[in-house]
Amino acid sequence: MPGFEFFGEEERKQIDDVMGTGILMRYGFDAQRKGNWKAKELEQKISETFGSKYAQLTSSGTAALTTAMAALGIGYGDEVIMPAFTFVASFEAVISVGAIPVLVDIDESLTLDPNAVKAAITSKTKCVMPVHMCGSMADIDALKNICKENNLILLEDACQSIGATYKGKYVGTIGDAGTFSFDFVKTITCGEGGAVLTNNEEVYTKCDGYTDHGHDHQGVDRGADLHPFVGYNYRISELHAAIGVAQIGKLNNFLSIQRKNHALLKSILSAIPEVTFRKIHDEEGDSCTFLTWFLPDGEITATVVAEMKSQNILAGNFYWFDNNWHYIRKWDHLKNNKFLNNQSEPLQQQLKKYSAEPFTASDAIMSRCISTAISLTWTEEQISEKGEKIAGVIKKVLKDKYASV
Ligand SMILES: *Cc1c(COP(=O)(O)O)cnc(C)c1O
Numbered sequence: 001m002p003g004f005e006f007f008g009e010e011e012r013k014q015i016d017d018v019m020g021t022g023i024l025m026r027y028g029f030d031a032q033r034k035g036n037w038k039a040k041e042l043e044q045k046i047s048e049t050f051g052s053k054y055a056q057l058t059s060s061g062t063a064a065l066t067t068a069m070a071a072l073g074i075g076y077g078d079e080v081i082m083p084a085f086t087f088v089a090s091f092e093a094v095i096s097v098g099a100i101p102v103l104v105d106i107d108e109s110l111t112l113d114p115n116a117v118k119a120a121i122t123s124k125t126k127c128v129m130p131v132h133m134c135g136s137m138a139d140i141d142a143l144k145n146i147c148k149e150n151n152l153i154l155l156e157d158a159c160q161s162i163g164a165t166y167k168g169k170y171v172g173t174i175g176d177a178g179t180f181s182f183d184f185v186k187t188i189t190c191g192e193g194g195a196v197l198t199n200n201e202e203v204y205t206k207c208d209g210y211t212d213h214g215h216d217h218q219g220v221d222r223g224a225d226l227h228p229f230v231g232y233n234y235r236i237s238e239l240h241a242a243i244g245v246a247q248i249g250k251l252n253n254f255l256s257i258q259r260k261n262h263a264l265l266k267s268i269l270s271a272i273p274e275v276t277f278r279k280i281h282d283e284e285g286d287s288c289t290f291l292t293w294f295l296p297d298g299e300i301t302a303t304v305v306a307e308m309k310s311q312n313i314l315a316g317n318f319y320w321f322d323n324n325w326h327y328i329r330k331w332d333h334l335k336n337n338k339f340l341n342n343q344s345e346p347l348q349q350q351l352k353k354y355s356a357e358p359f360t361a362s363d364a365i366m367s368r369c370i371s372t373a374i375s376l377t378w379t380e381e382q383i384s385e386k387g388e389k390i391a392g393v394i395k396k397v398l399k400d401k402y403a404s405v
Contacts, residue, residue: 003188003254005376010249014038014242024238027212028222030219038241045248050170052148052197054204057241058211061159061181063234064194065093068177070129071206076098076124077346083112084328084359085320085366086131090157091334099126100350102330105361108227109279110292110369111138113361117146127153132161132171134371135289136280140166140174159194162187163255165285172197187254187289188247190240198385211235254376261374261383262288268387272394290371300397305370307393313386316373322364325344326339328359
């Protein structure tokens with residue numbers, strides 16, 4: 001799944017270029033850097049690889065989301081509709097621009113349920129933010145239509161689905177803007193880093209300034225730049241970008257290995273009639289970082305998880321329902337308004353609702369769901385062995401269950 005599994009000479013060579021000059025900053029020092037512009041080079045490669053007119057690198061995927069929202073004009077009091085199953089960074093970014101995260105149910109694709117999105121629209125809604133979770137895509141056509149009909153912004157959080165496509169287009173390039181994360185466990189990594197992708201020149205220009213204190217990058221040097229608006233420092237360093245230049249060259253190889261390993265594991269689990277699989281809106285476009293499978297009910301699933309744990313084969317398998325990071329059920333800090341500083345009244349009111357409001361439809365799905373991370377380094381023998389062990393646990397639990405009735 002993550003790029004760090006295939007790390008070596010290519011990354012070292014790129015880092016050596018930067019070490020050769022010592023210019024670690026992406027802007028300025030034109031003469032000293034001897035032609036090394038790693039961040040610029042990576043931005044260009046991202047544009048070419050994914051077919052996005054513009055790409056703006058950032059210091060993280062969270063910073064990319066924050067930057068995209070600011071550039072799209074999402075701010076104080078605006079409501080952003082997003083899924084109740086995602087990585088915490090998605091709502092962190094919404095809150096960071098003063099907007100309000102409106103969390104709604106997911107469906108069996110583990111992404112936004114379009115009907116839940118429709119039901120959540122109010123006069124304050126400004127943006128719909130699907131999250132392409134676990135390597136696969138949201139129901140983009142349906143969400144695009146909803147955005148069109150209601151005059152809303154579509155911002156794709158594609159942070160963990162780099163390389164996935166939907167009807168031939170890369171996720172992250174379809175909405176008004178999209179974001180990638182290059183943190184250490186993502187499909188390709190910079191160590192830390194992220195990117196905003198957009199086809200809109202104005203949005204891009206705003207991202208370019210926003211990530212660098214509002215600099216317009218039009219001056220003869222940094223001191224001469226104008227500042228048409230207030231920005232922050234969300235810059236990536238040349239060292240991180242250099243790693244990304246090496247990693248993006250390996251992306252297609254990563255994807256083809258993932259797809260092969262995913263297919264083999266899926267064929268093993270498919271032999272059990274009680275196992276079903278995540279709905280994928282465009283099977284061909286699955287980046288296959290995870291194989292996500294369902295069992296008949298929550299009780300069986302929890303028992304399978306416990307049994308896998310006791311057999312020491314749980315590592316790499318994620319039961320998100322009980323996980324502290326990815327599902328609203330365990331986001332107590334958010335639900336209880338645990339902030340270090342004052343937050344707006346409308347935000348606090350909204351968050352309070354989540355302790356009372358049940359996410360019944362999502363619970364019914366997440367409680368039955370296990371995602372197996374697909375490693376790039378597995379051999380076919382290892383996949384067979386893993387698959388058979390998991391299958392053995394499932395069969396045992398099902399047998400015990402049916403023996404007891
Ligand atoms: C990883 C991730 C992010 C943020 O990425 P960082 O680079 O770790 O800040 C945002 N959204 C999702 C869905 C992610 O998985």
